[in-house]
Amino acid sequence: MKKLQQANQQQTRPGKEKKMKPIPETDPIIYSQGGKLAGKTALITGGDSGIGKATALLFAKEGADIVIAYLNEKEEALSTKKEIEKFNVNCKIIKGDLSIEKNCRIAVEKSIESFHKIDILINNAALHWESETLEEISTKQLENTFKNNVFSYFWMTKYTLPYMQ
Numbered sequence: 001m002k003k004l005q006q007a008n009q010q011q012t013r014p015g016k017e018k019k020m021k022p023i024p025e026t027d028p029i030i031y032s033q034g035g036k037l038a039g040k041t042a043l044i045t046g047g048d049s050g051i052g053k054a055t056a057l058l059f060a061k062e063g064a065d066i067v068i069a070y071l072n073e074k075e076e077a078l079s080t081k082k083e084i085e086k087f088n089v090n091c092k093i094i095k096g097d098l099s100i101e102k103n104c105r106i107a108v109e110k111s112i113e114s115f116h117k118i119d120i121l122i123n124n125a126a127l128h129w130e131s132e133t134l135e136e137i138s139t140k141q142l143e144n145t146f147k148n149n150v151f152s153y154f155w156m157t158k159y160t161l162p163y164m165q
Helices: 050-061 074-085 101-115 139-163
Strands: 041-045 065-070 091-095 120-122
Touching: 041 050, 041 101, 041 139, 050 065, 050 074, 050 120, 065 074, 065 101, 074 091, 091 101, 101 139, 120 139
Parallel strands: 041 065, 041 120, 065 091
Antiparallel strands: none
8 A cells, every 4th residue: 555645743632733833824814804704603613723713713704603612622712712702703612522422412502502593514623543554543543533524524414404594
């Protein structure tokens, strides 16, 4: 099997954004705000860092209230919340392991309690293991990947749909 080229990024999961090399670029692109999402509420899983954070900041810049579901990176979630609130929108952070179905339901319920609606769902939270060969990936890693990257997307969508137009 052909070996994959890897970036030199070794850290425990979930990763801390400030320890990543290179650090993800999450600042919104400079452009005139159009208010395209004013009055909308977006629920973003994994919105505390990386692509999720960048999405949250762009949506906030366009006027959306934001809900961030995160695993356990409270410091990053709070920091992202502060950045989002600079755009004069509301932000709620919800801690929970979305690889567990009931936590997906709870995240949606808490979002509805806070904002009474969800207009946009971004299923972004995910994990992966770097490996040079398929044989290096354990069954446990594969199961965790599916719980986080497939099942949680299904559950989040399942519990969000009744609240969406």
